[in-house]
Amino acid sequence: MKRNFILVIALIFLQGYNTVPDFWKSVPASVVNPARSISAPIFAPVPTSTFVIPPPAPAFIITSTSVPTNTPTPTVELNPSGVERVLIISFDGMRPDAIKAAEMTNLLKLIESSAYTFSARTITYPTTLPGHTSMLSGMCMDKHGMRWNANNLYRGYAKGTGIFDLTHAADMKSVMLVGKEKLRLIAEPDTTNDFEVFGTEALIAKAAIEIIPTDFDLMFLHFPTSDFRGHKYGWMSNSQFTALRESDDALRQVLAALDENGMRDSTLVIVTADHGGHDRTHDGTRVEDYLIPWIISGPGIIPQQLTDSVRTMDTAATAAYALGLPIPPEWDGIPVYEAFGTPAQDVHYSSGTCE
Numbered sequence: 001m002k003r004n005f006i007l008v009i010a011l012i013f014l015q016g017y018n019t020v021p022d023f024w025k026s027v028p029a030s031v032v033n034p035a036r037s038i039s040a041p042i043f044a045p046v047p048t049s050t051f052v053i054p055p056p057a058p059a060f061i062i063t064s065t066s067v068p069t070n071t072p073t074p075t076v077e078l079n080p081s082g083v084e085r086v087l088i089i090s091f092d093g094m095r096p097d098a099i100k101a102a103e104m105t106n107l108l109k110l111i112e113s114s115a116y117t118f119s120a121r122t123i124t125y126p127t128t129l130p131g132h133t134s135m136l137s138g139m140c141m142d143k144h145g146m147r148w149n150a151n152n153l154y155r156g157y158a159k160g161t162g163i164f165d166l167t168h169a170a171d172m173k174s175v176m177l178v179g180k181e182k183l184r185l186i187a188e189p190d191t192t193n194d195f196e197v198f199g200t201e202a203l204i205a206k207a208a209i210e211i212i213p214t215d216f217d218l219m220f221l222h223f224p225t226s227d228f229r230g231h232k233y234g235w236m237s238n239s240q241f242t243a244l245r246e247s248d249d250a251l252r253q254v255l256a257a258l259d260e261n262g263m264r265d266s267t268l269v270i271v272t273a274d275h276g277g278h279d280r281t282h283d284g285t286r287v288e289d290y291l292i293p294w295i296i297s298g299p300g301i302i303p304q305q306l307t308d309s310v311r312t313m314d315t316a317a318t319a320a321y322a323l324g325l326p327i328p329p330e331w332d333g334i335p336v337y338e339a340f341g342t343p344a345q346d347v348h349y350s351s352g353t354c355e
């Protein structure tokens with residue numbers, strides 16, 4: 001026991017800040033989940049060019065008599081926050097006020113144990129592809145460049161480093177199960193381990209339930225039908241409410257699968273939407289087109305109604321934070337620290353405007 005303790009203390013002195021590779025130095029401490037940052041190369045080889053001769057070890061290390069014999073060996077807690085994976089579910093076109101109006105009982109139950117806001121905002125162009133790209137890239141539209149809401153593959157994929165680029169670089173397993181083919185443009189194919197398109201929430205849930213037992217690091221589910229019904233029958237119509245209840249049942253099935261596989265307590269779940277809507281459109285002429293729900297539950301989350309402003313880019317930032325991934329400095333999104341009971345480290349400088 002004594003010998004181990006001495007070795008650990010000696011290692012701590014040998015590993016100064018200068019031994020941390022530049023990549024990790026560039027990441028502000030505030031954006032790295034201390035839980036996962038432990039996996040940063042603390043024990044990486046010491047670059048000879050930056051090696052600093054450590055100061056002489058304090059005497060107490062040498063004279064072990066000063067170390068109580070019952071001192072436990074320090075242990076490194078790899079993941080005190082308990083987040084092992086992140087699940088993001090987007091209900092396409094779901095207005096915050098539709099959740100209660102449609103009687104989405106499963107989502108309402110989830111909210112009871114969540115940090116949430118019904119006044120989060122999407123981008124200035126409140127549409128499916130640009131909105132989801134901001135949600136998952138952490139950037140406003142002027143940076144990710146996805147300015148069209150159509151499957152224009154010839155125009156290329158979203159620019160910049162999105163959340164799936166981060167998970168791919170970290171060799172994490174990511175999954176996208178979506179209801180619209182155009183969402184492929186959010187992330188290049190080689191950055192996701194699994195990308196599939198289905199016509200209904202039930203099929204998306206079924207595919208998710210098949211994947212869950214094999215585990216994942218980041219899963220994105222997109223439920224499309226409430227948007228389809230909104231365009232056809234109107235936002236807040238009974239037909240859209242029916243679609244939302246069907247999506248709500250898909251949510252129940254996915255959460256149940258996490259429960260059955262013993263994964264629920266270690267999964268951070270974010271439920272949100274890409275935009276709202278009114279009449280039969282979401283053309284950006286009403287505030288209802290911009291307001292989206294933002295609901296987060298899981299390890300480390302303090303159930304509460306959030307008071308900080310939340311924007312859709314914060315979804316990617318919060319997921320990266322929870323997974324211990326470095327947040328690119330160009331991102332507009334900020335982790336929703338308030339949900340974790342942590343004071344805000346940064347604020348949005350604009351009052352919701354995001355091109």
Ligand SMILES: [Zn+2]
Binds near residue numbers: 092274
């Ligand atoms: Zn949409």
